[in-house]
Amino acid sequence: MTRRWLLLTAMAAVAFFAANLALSWLLARPAHQPMEQPGPTIVVAMPTLTWDDVSPEYTPTLWSMAQQGAVGNVITRSIAPHSCSQAAWMTMSAGARATWGYPPGQTGSDGIVDPCPYAPRPQQSGAGAVFPRWPAWRQQSMARAIKADIGSMATMLNTRGQCVAAAGPMAAYGAADRSGRVARYWPSAQQADLEACPVTLVDLESTSDLALRQLLNRAPLDATIVVTGLADDKTPERLRTVIVSGPGVPQGMLRSPITRQQGLIQGTDLTGLLVQRVVKDPADVLLEGRQPFVQPETDADASIEHVYGVSKALEKEHQLVAPFFYTYVVVVLIALAVGLLLLRTRGPTGRRWFALLGAWCGAVPVSTFLIGIPPWWNAPSPGIALVGGILGIAVVLAAAALLGPWRTWVAGPAVFLASVTALTIALDVTHSSRLQLISIMGLQPVYGGRYFGMGNVASAMYASTMLFAAALLAGRWVQRGHPRLAALTVAAIGFAAIVVDGHPSWGADAGGPIAMLPALAYLALNAGGIKVTWQRIVVVGGIGLLVVGGLGYLDSLRPPQYRTHIGTFVAGFLESGQTTALQRNVMLNWQMLTSQWVNLFVPVLLVLTMYALMRPTSRVGRPLARVTERVTLLGHGLAAITICWLIGFATNDSGTAIPPSGMLVIAPLVILVAAWQGRSAPKDVLRRQAARRPAETAARQDAPAGSR
Incomplete structure (x- = not known):
């Protein structure tokens, strides 16, 4: 019987390993590749941008970037279910999930989104800007159960000779160092000098492809361009678009050690990309942010289709979670009543x-x-x-x-x-x-x-x-x-x-x-x-x-x-x-x-x-x-x-x-x-039981009457 058990166990193990090998072969992909940044890096936020907004007809600039670079979805959620631009930029500045004020909760079934909290604008200070209350905000952020050292990204870059500039009041939250100071600041993207600092953060405040094209026309040829949705703001929660393009960026889908999913990264991984300019391994200095990689893919349309499909699937299935299970429970209860x-x-x-x-x-x-x-x-x-x-x-x-x-x-x-x-x-x-x-x-x-x-x-x-x-x-x-x-x-x-x-x-x-x-x-x-x-x-x-x-x-x-x-x-x-x-x-x-x-x-x-x-x-x-x-x-x-x-x-x-x-x-x-x-019971047990019954019956019949 032990041999039989060993045989059955071995067969089960072989079947499981065979299924694993077959699935590994079907899902095999080329090894991921790092992204190089030979020139300056420009991060452009187009809040609420999703892949629904990207097409060759209406956003040719974005579409051209997607065809040439690495594409993906970015998870913008930080501590709160709903992401606002100021918290998203502060998350980038910390390389860890940060929050601001009292952010709105998750969007309800009515689709109404609560407003984001008011965010103070930076005060112009020479060529840069400053947030006077930043030290107090940083102290509050570090006192939370989920700590975020806001301003650490700019501090790391600044101390290594690479300043961080900001164009737009929201981008300044990402470019501020630990003291709340922004090295170079312009109130709008139109005024920005994209060569003033090795890293420039830009808040376009819209999803206008024309505004993006006008901005990129002024960018250096060797620049690495990151365009991302970054936040939910006035729209329901979604995965947001992220595209990285430049001479050192392979074509394919973005991938993060945190998510381990093709075409899916966290907002903190964008911090990892920026810190990678001065630190060999961002994981050594960031609490959550990691260096993103690219999963090579020669078919750009297939990459876009994949990341768009994941975004669309997650949006649709989340909408159906509550209706599906409420209906399912009601149907099952009715079926149970019919069965009884x-x-x-x-x-x-x-x-x-x-x-x-x-x-x-x-x-x-x-x-x-x-x-x-x-x-x-x-x-x-x-x-x-x-x-x-x-x-x-x-x-x-x-x-x-x-x-x-x-x-x-x-x-x-x-x-x-x-x-x-x-x-x-x-x-x-x-x-x-x-x-x-x-x-x-x-x-x-x-x-x-x-x-x-x-x-x-x-x-x-x-x-x-x-x-x-x-x-x-x-x-x-x-x-x-x-x-x-x-x-x-x-x-x-x-x-x-x-x-x-x-x-x-x-x-x-x-x-x-x-x-x-x-x-x-x-x-x-x-x-x-x-x-x-x-x-x-x-x-x-x-x-x-x-x-x-x-x-x-x-x-x-x-x-x-x-x-x-x-x-x-x-x-x-x-x-x-x-x-x-x-x-x-x-x-x-x-x-x-x-x-x-x-x-x-x-x-x-x-x-x-x-x-x-x-x-x-x-x-x-x-x-x-x-x-x-x-x-x-x-x-x-x-x-x-x-x-x-x-x-x-x-x-x-x-x-x-x-x-x-x-x-x-x-x-x-x-x-x-x-x-x-x-x-x-198993067949062999039932057979033994059936074989014993006639013998037991005969034994009882042959036993002396007094012993029965």
């Missing part, structure tokens, strides 16, 4: 109804990722294509679950859907592909702070489905009388899952392994028939901290530009005792929990789930107990999932999203197990 009615009046029909509903609902979450494979945003009606595609893929997966060879096992369809979900997310994060980035349940990069790796929603789905599948597969070895192999099954699946989730180059997740390891240990101990004690719980918790801490420490040893947020936190803590990231996690989780009244039900949901599992004879626990009795280890699997939710809820920056996200996929799978008709 059918169950009362026509038992078998009601059971089949619940099996179909469970399979379809269990397939919807992973379908929100898989729909990112085809370019649905290019359809005539992108919203219909997105929603229709999600529902259609879910139908296909549900059919595969119910009709595949695994259908003969009572838990087979549910394990199939759980495995597809976990493997899809695993393959996506190991390749930094776009599925999670643009999913309706994905990273939401316009509003979030993560652009690759394992987001909280994906982490909840990944861990939940992994534990679900591990428990039910291990249960088959328990039924065969091999608890040791059952425990090894959990350990093998769990080890692979933690490596994918916690590896700095893949999932780059700290909270995930912390939550998964105790849950896996609990499940493995029960699968192996070993008693769970407090001593063992403490040991497992210690191992979990060592694993995550070890991964973080190894990540901190890498160069700063290649570290993830885990390595950056560990490095900061070891070097200077910084706990800013930890404080931010606690603050964000509390804000998310209290931001909407419905979020307060998350702890209640956790308590009810734990109560139902701990008290199976109670009114709340009886329905669940009837399901867990059907499949070996299902009860322990659900308990492990609940442990994972509880720890994830407490340790992640947006942990409030973890329990409901996990339940969104696990609840339908439990319904599917409850409704599906099939074998409760």
Whole structure:
């Protein structure tokens, strides 16, 4: 039996690695290249500029730059969801997310944008300008949980002999040094001398292509030109256009070590580009800004199409998040009511109804990722294509679950859907592909702070489905009388899952392994028939901290530009005792929990789930107990999932999203197990049981009457 287990494990590992290699081959791209700046660098802000505004007919200057240089989208969000020009320029001046005053919140469903706060204009001082209150602003900025040393970019350049000039009052916020002084200043772009300083920041205050052409006609021939949208201002939040062109800029798509996505950079990476003029590695001197690179691409139209598609996809899917899920919940509740009615009046029909509903609902979450494979945003009606595609893929997966060879096992369809979900997310994060980035349940990069790796929603789905599948597969070895192999099954699946989730180059997740390891240990101990004690719980918790801490420490040893947020936190803590990231996690989780009244039900949901599992004879626990009795280890699997939710809820920056996200996929799978008709044990176990029954019956018949 051990040989059989080894063979099955080896086959699963080979299949996973083969899928990884095939995907790596399909996604292979040329190595990225650095950008050189042989002459001055001119950064031109055209606030609110998006790729919708760029075309060969209406913006020929921008289009020509895009055809010759590197293109991308810039994430303008800083601390607030909505970005204003003064905060965006201050972010550039700090190389870290900065804010100003009381910025407007996220645009509501009505599309009305609150006004940006008033920003004082600089005072002219000789050939330059000064902000008299800058030292006070800097002190406030450094006192925040998320620190930003405003003025550090200009100070670094100025002290190395490269002054920073500004044209326009908003650009002065980016060109000011730590004292608030701007080396050269002109109130408007028309007055600017583009050769006065090696770096010039220009605020055009419009998206006029004519104004841009008139400005660039005065630029030196060897200048590196950066044109970007930079801020949202009076328009709803979007990814903004960024184009870099010049003699030292390769053709292709911009890429950042922070985002690890083709054609996507942060506003702080523009600081990295400017600081690169005087510092070999901007990561050595900037808190967040990194040196952007170019992913070479010979087809300029393909590059523009890619970055435009990502921008359009993120805009459309964000608009549909709330309507989609509200409608989905209502439809599911109606379907549940219909199912209960059918169950009362026509038992078998009601059971089949619940099996179909469970399979379809269990397939919807992973379908929100898989729909990112085809370019649905290019359809005539992108919203219909997105929603229709999600529902259609879910139908296909549900059919595969119910009709595949695994259908003969009572838990087979549910394990199939759980495995597809976990493997899809695993393959996506190991390749930094776009599925999670643009999913309706994905990273939401316009509003979030993560652009690759394992987001909280994906982490909840990944861990939940992994534990679900591990428990039910291990249960088959328990039924065969091999608890040791059952425990090894959990350990093998769990080890692979933690490596994918916690590896700095893949999932780059700290909270995930912390939550998964105790849950896996609990499940493995029960699968192996070993008693769970407090001593063992403490040991497992210690191992979990060592694993995550070890991964973080190894990540901190890498160069700063290649570290993830885990390595950056560990490095900061070891070097200077910084706990800013930890404080931010606690603050964000509390804000998310209290931001909407419905979020307060998350702890209640956790308590009810734990109560139902701990008290199976109670009114709340009886329905669940009837399901867990059907499949070996299902009860322990659900308990492990609940442990994972509880720890994830407490340790992640947006942990409030973890329990409901996990339940969104696990609840339908439990319904599917409850409704599906099939074998409760493997064939070989049933054959042995059938062979024993005649012998046991004969033995009872031959026994003396007094011994019966």
